[in-house]
Amino acid sequence: MTPSLPTAWTTQESGFDSFDRTRLFYRSWQPVQPRVDGPPRALVFLHRGHEHSGRIQPLVEQLGFTQDWAFAWDARGHGHSPGERGDAPSFYALVQDFEAFVRHLQATHGIAAEDIFIVANSVGAVIAATWLHDFAPRVRGVVMAAAAFDINLYVPLAKPALRLALRFKPGLRVTSYIRSRMLTHSAGQALLYDSDALITRNISARVLIDLADTAQRVVDDAHAIDTPVLMLAADKDYVVKQAPQRRFFDGLASRFKRFVLIPDCHHAIFYEDEPQAQQALQASQAFIEECFAQPLPPLSDYHLAHTHSPSAHRYQALQQDMVGSAWEKAFFGLQKAMLDRLGHLSNGMQIGLSQGFDSGASLDYVYRNQAGGRLGVGAVIDQGYLDAIGWRGIRQRKVQLQGLLGELIAQYPADQPLRILDIAAGSGRYVLETAKRFQDRPLEITLREINPRNLEQAQELSMELQLKNHIAFQRRDAFDPDSYPEDEAPYDIVIVSGLYELFSDNQRVLQSLQGIAQQLKVGGHLVYTGQPWHPQLLMIAKTLNNHLGRAWQMRPRPQAEMDALVASVGCRKLRSEVGIAGIFTVSVAQREAAAQPASGSAASSPAATTPG
Known part of the structure; x- marks a missing residue:
């Protein structure tokens, strides 16, 4: 008998030392009834910008892979991880942090790279894409939801203005224009977002510009990535642009890839109203199962x-x-x-x-x-x-x-x-x-x-x-x-x-x-x-x-x-x-x-x- 979703895992809070010795916070979900038909598997989650790993708990339960481990971290400057809110030495430091996180999980829990699947949202999806390109982990696959390859800043010449401002004020931070109703049609999810004290509205201008430059590089060179990828794009996304997501997808060298455009959907795809969220969840569940069902390409x-x-x-x-x-x-x-x-x-x-x-x-x-x-x-x-x-x-x-x-x-x-x-x-x-x-x-x-x-x-x-x-x-x-x-x-x-x-x-x-x-x-x-x-x-x-x-x-x-x-x-x-x-x-x-x-x-x- 399969345990009910809330009791299918035991949850723990812990930390890991990143590349620069900074200790970052993460959560883990250990299956009560782990799989016996093969080696341990894990889903590793990357949260959206401004957010934290606590927001991942419902997603772990809704995806329902009750025999598998799940892990989610708080990026530095977010949630319970240290640092100025919304800040980091650079966007690339977040990529290095994620590499350190996955290596920590492999060493601590004995889960091989080929038995790991990544689920990433928004800015987290850009971290995952950059990690795939630069570190080339031989993971099973990735779901990228509303990847923030190009953020809608709306203000004319915003990026050149920020670059200029950073010359005079390197520590410049900007306040996000994003409001909960721009993220989701769901009133309940909007209320949870607004009442979450760990969500930060600030972001470092330095990180924002570095994110834009890194995303451009990875989109331009997407053909270097051959990992299976499911891209979920929102039809009515006011936060990020859809065209770069499509261009990234088209450029991927992956033999197994899928692009799903979800109608009448805002940016927070997994936190949308029932029809949109269910479409995203079902597409993700099917893709994850298919990725684990087929072997990785031989080295030859x-x-x-x-x-x-x-x-x-x-x-x-x-x-x-x-x-x-x-x-x-x-x-x-x-x-x-x-x-x-x-x-x-x-x-x-x-x-x-x-x-x-x-x-x-x-x-x-x-x-x-x-x-x-x-x-x-x-x-x-x-x-x-x-x-x-x-x-x-x-x-x-x-x-x-x-x-x-x-x-x-x-x-x-x-x-x-x-x-x-x-x-x-x-x-x-x-x-x-x-x-x-x-x-x-x-x-x-x-x-x-x-x-x-x-x-x-x-x-x-x-x-x-x-x-x-x-x-x-x-x-x-x-x-x-x-x-x-x-x-x-x-x-x-x-x-x-x-x-x-x-x-x-x-x-x-x-x-x-x-x-x-x-x-x-x-x-x-x-x-x-x-x-x-x-x-x-x-x-x-x-x-x-x-x-x-x-x-x-x-x-x-x-x-x-x-x-x-x-x-x-x-x-x-x-x-x-x-x-x-x-x-x-x-x-x-x-x-x-x-x-x-x-x-x-x-x-x-x-x-x-x-x-x-």
Whole structure:
């Protein structure tokens, strides 16, 4: 006999430590009669802006998955979580909080990612969408109700005005114009909303603008998301616009997706009058059941994503000069001509022009971040070059990589030798600078690189840093199977940074990863970088040359694809760090099993300069 809904779960209140050690509040609903036909499953809820997890209780009961866990958090600045009401360091901090929340649930309750389903409302739906794009969790599916990809601000030029105001008052907060009757036709639900003391009417202008910018990015790059998604849109939504929700849905690469427009419905879809709320609930129940009934796509589906995926099609269009308007191409052509004529005045641009903007030498210059040039104006040009969003992201990637590498080193026994391998080290700066902080540890470091000049620079840097660690320098091609001899002692940590982003072909990447797994201890860690997207693909392709002297044309590899390639060789991702605007990522995986041969034949590859 199934328990009645109010007694189907035992409820608890608890907290978790987020990425910055802030302790956030959450609620859990533990099933009284958990399922016995499989592993534990969970529904994880994200509340709307201004609200809190207490508002989720009726939704848990109405969906009626009485054998499954349910969880809901209070976003920072909301409900019982700390912080100024409606405020956060940024909108992206909320995304990082959610990643920390889900990892906490997995660790605490032993629920696997593939047994988790997300239900998100409004601003919560944008958090969920950004999380799917940047962190690429292999969850079962997501319901997004009235996703706030574009909020109706009504006041003309509201966003530019807020951006300007934030320059003078960074802590600016605005009061929401939303009234309960704009959210729902239900008088009872409107009364509950108005009488809830934990609902805040304020929102940080900084968070609001960051939300808008992040939502735009995720909508534009929705093809990187292949998780099953049900989108519920309200026919008469006065709070958010419907068109971006449709555009996001149309762009999704998900094989299983559904868009439901609910007639005569206001923004608070699940809190509407009976007909509208019931339609939303029934659509959600059916979708959740269908998602759990079908298996997730096999990892091998990603192996040929470089030829059969939305990102592959965009890359092919870029190669065939089918991207961009005539005006854009003319503008970038002018930029290219100016770069060829004046670029030699900038030290950084000169390196890029001569050795490639993706070369190890170019990236090492970007890491140093010291502008220089000729004739006075060259240093000014160089500073603008170094301040480009991509280069700022590269420098942040270095900081994140060094931070994760340092954490990994610290967790190994201090009195035992620790073997570290970088398969494409460039000048080795991030590894060697990290090793400098562990001079008291018995580190054995191997730096591999195909470019002899990069190896020379790495040796010079190791002497400059006066490192006492044992360091070996090897000239090897990261894509050559012979670079990973079976008779070598295995490594505890293997690093691949800034390499796979330069090559579209997944077969080459798989071949390299297979070699890495062969040389990585079971239980050892792989640190790898990714580039899920870039806002300046056309500009870079039209103006910058790569290390081969050709146009630098990139295929951003979605994070889900990169993680799947890593998982295909027996390494499970533990965590990711995401950089500025989600352009670059640094991830850590752990080898759990012997690597299996990747499907498909790996194409032979020419030696490649690898920047690290």
